[in-house]
Amino acid sequence: MPYNAWLYVYADPINLIDPSGYIAEEDAGRADFIVKMLQANYGVHIEKDWGYRLVPIDTSSLLPFLMTGILYGCEWNPGKLDYVELRTIRDAIHDLGNAMKGQFEKFIGPVTIKKAGFSQCGSNFRGCTEAGNRDIVFNSNARPPVNVDISNTFSIDKWSVVHELGHAWDRNYRWSRSELLMAYTHGYIESKPSECGPFDPNDFFGNPKNRLPGCNAAGYFYSGPPPAGSDYGFNQQEDFAESVAAFVYPAEAYAKVEAIINPMKTNDSTLYAQYLKNLYYSDYTKTSRWTFINGLINLGAFQ
């Protein structure tokens, strides 16, 4: 949307929220407050990409005697993060902070959250967690700051924010949390069994067997029902991140499981029973994954 001060905000005059996304000039004060609050209370740094910026002014219409140098004007830059997304991030961090009972900074460590283009994470990941800069390998032992990069064109929801913060937690402990979860739940990694069938990496939904244990890219044989389903990208780190999100939002986790037990149309008559056997539960708080995360937070396990 081209910049227009009136249209930019007053197209949605009730909520004063820019309808196209991004942070309107009038929201800047409230947005800045959220940024300061998250930094002060949780050690979370939101990379601000909104604010005023200098832009060169077109001087061609001015009188020649004024054209003695370059003139600059001031323009509002709405950035990539919109105000609703910022509030979603705030609420998700608050929910996770409550679940962690004052141990957020201890577990997660310093975190920077920003919104960037696809190139930041590679592919079209919804969000990704990586080291402090592009030069650090994803699976390195480097220490924080951890960067939670919400790089997507999809709307950010609280589940996805907590999921990424789960990765940041794992990252802060050199990926040991996910290894421990795998051991605790008796999962393991082996080469994919042949009965998984073919897989097209560009089509996550081409082979419904990819949701079954071991039938993912990592050869991860998860054990016990995962928090909210499984797909070809599922591995022990995704399992941990999902387990954290499900710990904070157990009802949502259950709802997600409800949504995936309806298999795609398939000629495999055994798949329905396999889905229910491997993926289904009726109460997340009774699963081994909930017990594990609860142990980390409330019992001080594996410190």
Added chain:
Amino acid sequence: MIRTTGQASLTRKGRISISLLALLGLVFGLLLTACSMSGGRDNTYIIGTNPPEIGDGGFLSGDICGPPCFFGVIPGTTTKTDAIQTLQSRGLYQGCEEFDNTRQGGIHAIGCNNIVVFLDKNTDIVSGIGFQPSQVITVEEVIVKYGMPSAVSVISVDPSNRGQFTVGMTLYYENINVALGLAEQHSGNYKVDPTSPIATLRYLDNEEYRLLLHGLYLKHWVGYGVYDATTP
């Protein structure tokens, strides 16, 4: 001459006996054939090479019985043993495996080809039955028979957070304790129209149905169209 007559008489008796034997043989043969055809069909089902003929499971047709009764299996009433016998007698007990994942938070059930029998954790009473129909059931047919759903849920799933969404929609009928799962879609919302097919059906007892709905993000059915997926 009499001998001749006698010979002739003997010949006639012999013809009658041969005819009777042939007739008896034919009847016996037919009986054998019928028995072997019947036995053969059952044997084939038991081996499990043919898909079970679930049809609509009685959901629309009421064939054998209608929900919450599935071919004589009634959640909340039927025992595990009786359920197995009933499914066996109808050739539906194929590729079955009992599993109990309750220690890890999962379920106790018997999973068969296209059918799952949910079992109560303590009593071995059937608490629910889920199945995939072998004939197409559309949303329109369901609404014509049972009216509008009492509630629906629409949830998106993206386990690796990669923007690879699966969206599932379920229709709930409170008066008959039934949940109908629609075939999954892959976008940020769910589009349902009269021809949308039902992928799975679950008949539940009162307790299972209550647990099923507990904590779900339910919406009102507002007709055909696009439903946004719910997120926290």
